[in-house]
Amino acid sequence: MTTRKSYIILFFLFFNCLLSIGQIDTLISIEAIEIVDQKILDPDSYFTLNLNNNSKQNPISSSLDELLSDQSNIFIKSYGSNSIASSSIFGGNASQTLVLWNGIPIANAMHGQTDLALLNPLMVDNIHIQKGGNSSVWGSGAIGGMIILENKKDKRLGNSLTTHTQLGQYGQFFEQLDLKFKLKKFASQTKLSLSENKNNFPIKINGTDQIIEQQHAQFSKKEVIQSFFLNVNDQSNLSLHIWKQIAEREIPPTLVQTMSNASQEDDYLRSILQWNRKRKNLTLHSSLAYLQEKILFSDQIQRIQSPSEFKSIIADVKGRLRFSDIDIILGLNSMRLSAQSDFYENIQREWRASSLLTFAKEFNKSKLQSGLRQEFFDDQFAPLSPFLIWSGQTRSFYYQAEISRNFRLPGMNDRYWQPGGQLNLKPENGWSQKLSLGFDQKHQIHHFDMKANIFNRYIHDWIQWVFLPDQNFWSASNIAEVWSRGFDLSTEWKAKINQKKWSILNQYTFTKSTNEVELEFPKTVKGSQLIYTPVHQFRNVMGFSSKQFSAQLRNRFTGPTTGINQNIESYFITNITLGYFNQWKSLSYSLRISCNNIFDQQYFIIENRPMVGRNFNLTLGVEFNTTNNE
Amino acid sequence: MNKYIILLLMLSTSTYTQSVVDFESFDTGISGFLNGSDANGEFCEEDICLPNDYNANYDSWQGWAISSTTDTTTPGFTNEFSSYAGSGFNESTNYAVSFSFGPNIIHVGNSQPQVVSGFYICNNTYAYLSIRDGDAFSKKFGGISGDDPDYFLLTVKKFLGGDLSQDSINFYLADYRFENNNEDYIIDDWTWLDLSDLGAADSLYLSLSSTDNGQFGMNTPAYFCIDNLTTLLTVNDEETQLSTISIFPNPAKDVLYIDGQVDGSFEYKIFDLSGKLITNSGVSRTKSVDITQLTSGAYFIHFTNNGTHGHQLFVKQ
DSSP states (O other), X not given: OOHHHHHXXXXXXXXXHHHXXXXXXXXXXXXXXXXXXXXXXXXXXXXXXXXXXXXXXXOOOSSHHHHHHHHSSSEEEESSXXXXXXXXXXXOOGGGEEEXXXXXXXXXXXXXXXXXXXXXXXXXXXXXXXXSOOHHXXXXXXXXXXXXXXXXXXXXXXXEEEEEEEEETTTEEEEEXXXXXXXXXXXXXXXXXXXXXXXXXXXXXXXXXXXEEOOSOOEEEEEEEEEEEEEEETTEEEEEXXXXXXXXXXXXXXXXXXXXXXXXXXXXXXEEEEEEEEETTEEEEEEEEEEEEEEEEEETTTTEEEEEEEEEEEEXXXXXEEETTEEEEEEEEEEEEEEEETTSSSOEEEEEEEEEEEEEEEOSSEEEEEEEEEEEETTXXXXXXXXEEEEEXXXXXXXXXXXXXXXXXXXXXXXXXXXXXXXXXXXEEEEEEEEEEEEEEEOSSEEEEEEEEEEEEEEEEEEEEEEOTTSSSEEEEEEEEEEEEEEEEEXXXXXXXXXXXEEEEEEEEEXXXXXXXXXXXXXXXXXXXXXXXXXXXXXXXXXXXXXXXXXXXXXXXXXXXXXXXXXXXXXXXXXXXXXXXXXXXXXXXXXXXXEESTTOOOOEEXXXXXXXXXXXXXXXXXXXXXXXXX | OOHHHHHHHHHOOSOEEEEEEOOTTSOOTTTTEEOSTTOXXXXXXXXXXXXXXXXXXXXXXXXXXXXXXXXXXXXXXXXXXXXXXXXXXXXXXXEEXXXXXXXXXXXXXXXXXXXXXXXXXXXXXXXXXXXXXXXXXXXXXXXXXXXXXXXXXXXXXXXXXTEEOSOOEEEEEEEOOOSSGGGOEEOOSOEEEEXXXXXXXXXXXXXXXXXXXXXXXXXXXXXXXXXXXXXXXXXXXXXGGGTTOEEESSXXXXXXXXXXOOOSOEEEEEEETTSOEEEEEEEESSSEEEOTTSOSXXXXXXXXXXXXXXXXXXXXX
């Protein structure tokens, strides 16, 4: 592509951005996006947790909440199998984890959360978890941390067809197909998936011999992601990702509910067009995204039909200038949101825009990064959000110290819900500090790795729905303040002995996240731990793999928490996965069998919402590959 | 009965009549309910006023509504106006629905304190089905095992002269505290709640409590329904013709004596404070009334003599 053409594309993307700013009924954003090897911007940095759903030892998970609760030490707040799930990172709440898909925030703009139970890890190629505040770089919502999902062009493989078929107890069925097709300048990747689950598992009633069966909990989901990659020339490329998903799920009764007739349908369309160009010291990266999400909650017995829908158009332009050991990034973002609900007076629209400037300088074995973000929404400015990071490495020792100001804009429900929404809500905001230390020692056979994060964060204007004496409904308010602090520690030992790999991972997380304001309704005592936020978490993973076999034992302890209505006891869950792998010419295949919750613990994450007991599943994976190591 | 009311009745020389407010004067229209959208701020019938707080922006209300809806099967807040009895008391059309995050109020007299005999009360369908079956936000009473000692309680106090009474009357809209679970109950029909022990009041102060509570307060839907609210009023001019009649002793144990101008025999009827007829058309020529069959409590005696009539309140010991 000629330079002129490239600028036309850039203009097109910018023009759409500006056009959308001018239109009321569409929306746009420019969210901070990827690129760069600066650690804070690079999802693949040393202190980032990278999850690979296809690694040999790991089980195949068809939902992100299941994957994260099984293979990471972040806390997943799940209402049950295939029910709504969200994350809590470093003591943040569900809407303080920013979920990015190819650099675009995909949280529901109405309630500000992302339902992790509906995200399928196999529909993306990389999953990264970044702990700690990052909204000074990535924008609203990244207070507790980030979950980054990426669809990447597979550089290693030519044409391939991969399938995973999973059968499990209680009506579990999962089928996934991944088709990769590649020409010289063009590549296509198609991911299809179908999930079904009856979830009719037995539930033991504590203190009695009674066992009941979970009712009204069927789940089904169909989705497809189509990605196209085009190398326009040596200096620029285009990619297009389209993700369509339809999920239907019944909402089971709680243990103190005789029956439920409620159900929810989620219909998502997400699409992103991205253009990257690199010329000399300048890299340009542009994205244009359109997101649409329709949700229908219904309960025929209660005569409730509650549809809601939001749309967003997001645009991002980012330029990176690099001179020797200095990096400068300038970014502009714009987001147009529109949402409607029976509980909104009209279709509500918001425009958010932001600018980002970062500066990084590399020294001998260290790097200084700093930056500033200013976000604007409707008629007000979000707090100016700077960050400063000092990171480095000496032999086997890694360190990173950072301070940043983070924020979350009010969700549209917080502003427009009737009754109770408050237009004048301020963004949640506060300063975060984090110190990360790492020790990585590699020998010929052994590899020892130790990481620790210590964090501290104080959030002002925390949005809380409260009941005020002078009105007869709950309303959103900036009344709360929350202080979060703690640490996590992770040690991992790996060894490769006679072509056999062994590993042991231990992780401990201590999180104090306390209310700093006394409230009457909801009843909140100053100094009390946030609900559904465990202070203690421990995780242990022991793995083995050879050329053809693998085994992995995973233990997870979650300390007690307080719920809305009652305290929730701690639980200890053990899962095991055994795998067999083989290859015949271009065909490789695998068989995994997993037993989850081996000791059949009856446990709850949310009170009266039982989690599944001991269960088995079997996964057959097949890959047909025409070309290796292109 | 507390000492105050006994003293009040003994010393009282005035006569009383009862007034029953049944809310039938309200037209609930096609919707079957009045939620205060007319912005009057209250529903008044005779001397009784039920306050209403309506928010026009959100079409939300709390306090009192007047309803004639009859749905006894639909769970959830979309059925917030129905009584579980499926009608008003005695299959009447209208009744009042209480919903309040905090205490609710009934104003019982425009100018002077009045004694509220009581009212009929029934669970609202939303609350009843939630208590029986649970819902996404509240538990079915008895819990998982059925043994949880749950209850849903209405406590009634009174305001008099600006002071909230210490005395109160409790009424369990649902009670699962029995050792034998078969005795657990949820009020499913109109039930008389006797409030006469509270004595004269400017207003009643009604508050709900439940064993199902969480961080956001009470989970049990804060609804109940009332009908036929009965008060004791001073008689009007036309009924004062027998006001010169007095009764003694008061309180009385076995016999009630009549003092005053009574020509020959007179008829009398005795009612309890709910308005229920206890003794029908007794005739006395001896200026005395045998009350040995009555149980202890407060009663009305209604006289008719030569076309005139009147009421007196007395206490049977």
